[in-house]
Amino acid sequence: MGSLIAELFRAIKTIQEFREALIALDSQFPLEKEDLLEIGEVYCDRYPESYSKRNPQHVQIGYMMARICIVEKSLYGFQTETKTIYRDMFYNFNAIEEKISDLIKINGCEHVNSDYQKITNRIKDIEAVIDGLPRGMIKEKFIGGLSVIYNVIYLMHHFIEKCMNAP
Helix, strand or coil: CCCHHHHHHHHCCCHHHHHHHHHHCCCCCCCCHHHHHHHHHHHHHHCCCCCCCCCHHHHHHHHHHHHHHHHHHHCCCCCHHHHHHHHHHHHCHHHHHHHHHHHHHHHCHHHHHHHHHHHHHHHHHHHHHHHCCCCCHHHHHHHHHHHHHHHHHHHHHHHHHHHHCCC
């Protein structure tokens, strides 16, 4: 049987529909090396490119595909409302400070820091899988997706640290 995420990406025509389909799975999908390779192959079939001939829009779709997979898998086990708040942060840089503040007001600094640690550890686990991919376009898409995720993680950490160190 093929990769669930690859089959979804193959069947669904837009990146937004793919995101909605993965959200509907509630983080219940495998994200192993074989899954990354297979969804990457589907991406490459749909958006053929080479290093010398690149369509910037297609490149961004590849990074978004990767980011969606990584974010959704990293949110495993969180309550639906909490997942929605974290998703907002991962897809809207301008929302990070407000959303972290909202979570801190609801749950407290320690709880939000614990969530942050869980999410970060899961992303690092996924990064280890990505590191094991062979060099090429597929790995490049996942590394590109990770780079944006780590920018969000950095900003989340900044605001959580600020709260943890407040008198």
